[in-house]
Amino acid sequence: DAGVIQSPRHEVTEMGQEVTLRCKLISGHNSLFWYRQTMMRGLELLIYFNNNVPIDDSGMPEDRFSAKMPNASFSTLKIQPSEPRDSAVYFCASSLVGSPTEAFFGQGTRLTVV
Amino acid sequence: QKEVEQNSGPLSVPEGAIASLNCTYSDRVSQSFFWYRQYSGKSPELIMSIYSNGDKEDGRFTAQLNKASQYVSLLIRDSQPSDSATYLCAVNKGGGGADGLTFGKGTHLIIQP
Secondary structure, eight states: OOOOEEEOSEEEEOTTOOEEEEEEOOTTOOEEEEEEEETTTEEEEEEEEETTEEEEOTTOOSTTEEEEEEETTEEEEEESSOOGGGOEEEEEEEEOSSSSOOOEEOOOEEEEEO | OOSEEOOOOOEEEETTSOEEEEEEESOTTOOEEEEEEEOTTSOOEEEEEEOSSEEEEETTEEEEEETTTTEEEEEESSOOGGGOEEEEEEEESOSSSOOOOEEOOOEEEEEEO
16 A cells, blocks of 8 residues: 655755645545654654645644645645745644544655755 | 753753653642653654553663652663653543643653664
């Protein structure tokens, strides 16, 4: 089975530009999580969806960040405009709603904003 | 107070010995507990989950949970150089629905050949 697929794997962009990160869930999974990892703050939950519905976006740093699930198997995380402090590795993970709730991670997108 | 705390290490263990990794959490309503392994430059990989007090064994790995003490641990027996990685403890408040995980910052484990 294919795992969680993220694209691009690496992104370098200039400050002020729009960045879109993409994620394809594991087939059959219905929960989607976006995380950000930095050395200083570790792995932080940004937002998660159950059955395409955003449940908790309290981790989204500010209005420059937005996430969508246009369908049950795909999600985007958009940063507009990007800033150097957004530089991090962004992971998405998917799981099944229910117990146990074991999340499986994609390979991540390393974002560098210069 | 941090929600999930781990000693950042590095924790250095000789090959073949038992590596012991510890984690404490602050929210008493937490119900699900996980250990992820992350190699440098890679994504976190789930290695153990535990939901009830006591021990859970899987191969060389044993997870231990003590909800009264709000403490989770991971033992790795017969440590191998390939076990060298950062180990992340994660906690989920939900026992039924899928909630996001809260992660500790991880313990960097080094297995010395």
